[in-house]
Amino acid sequence: MPTSFHQSVIDEFRANEGKVGGPFAGGDLLLLTTTGARSGISRTVPLGCVRHEGALLVVGSNLGGPRHPGWYHNLLARPVVRVEVGTADFEALAVPAEGERREELFAHAVRVAPGYGDYQARTSRPLPVVVLERAEPEEREGRPREVRTLADKLLEVHTWLRGQLRQVRAGTEEYFASPGAAAGAAPGLGLQIRQRCLAFCQALEFHHASEDGHLFPGIARHHPHLGGVFDRLAGEHRTVARIQGELAALLVRVTVSEPERFRQELAAMSTELNAHLDYEEEVLLPLLADVPWPPAAPRVT
Secondary structure, three states, rough: OHHHHHHHHHHHHHHHHOOOHHOOOOOOOOEEEEEEEOOOOOEEEEOOEEOOEEEEEEOOHHOOOOOOOHHHHHHHHOOOOEEOOOEEEEEEEEOOOHHHHHHHHHHHHEEEEEEHHHHHHHHOOOOOEEEEEEOOOOHHHOOOOOOHHHHHHHHHHHHHHHHHHHHHHHHHHHHHHHHHHHOOOOOOOOOHHHHHHHHHHHHHHHHHHHHHHHHHHHHHHHHHHHHHHHHHHHHHHHHHHHHHHHHHOOOOOOOOOOOHHHHHHHHHHHHHHHHHHHHHHHOOOOOOHHHHHHHOOOOOO
């Protein structure tokens, strides 16, 4: 739970379109909602933010304390976060910057808000700089121009999942092609690949849980003869989930200590998932083509 002070800032922020007084008066402020790394509980904190070339940055200063703040550990475990800034409220991917990029962004943050330099001087740990990458549906590659049916919606989600998986694989291959990896100088995959992979796994897990819990049972009630189809799809979900679990185990640490094994597991998941999505579309899209989306609101009598 937020402290009483943090909760008062959160309440004031939401009541005044992102404007607050006190120590945050006049500064750029956002609300960051993360999911607890161990608890799975959503937690919201008010944070100062810095704008840079259209992106939002937050710094894990923890007032110069010796440890990273709790919200930073949460987003390492679950990179998909919720951001409130001004009157906007959106989902984002949280990616900590590394190496020269981190140095560049931290220097920018200090120019905008010199207090971050003071916090860095108080501790030996490098203060993390996290880029919050906005990800909205209209930015999804290949999105249908209009989503009018449940078939359109399912295809939109599948297209997004395929695109995200391609990005993760492309980033992984780019890493393996880098001079550092070829020379054995880089022992693990970068945070950007790690965060994107974890975010993809989060989204895929949510999608499959929604299908198993709602979509498939609803269709099965009207098409009982498709019982074997849904048994096959559920089995494929379990196969993909097993591979996801193996990937997640490799991603427990901040960097991947076994990059070649990670690469192999990622290739296996890509093959299984694409075959699964192809089969799901072949069977389900014709059944969902006449189901309106979003669902019509129930009539009030």
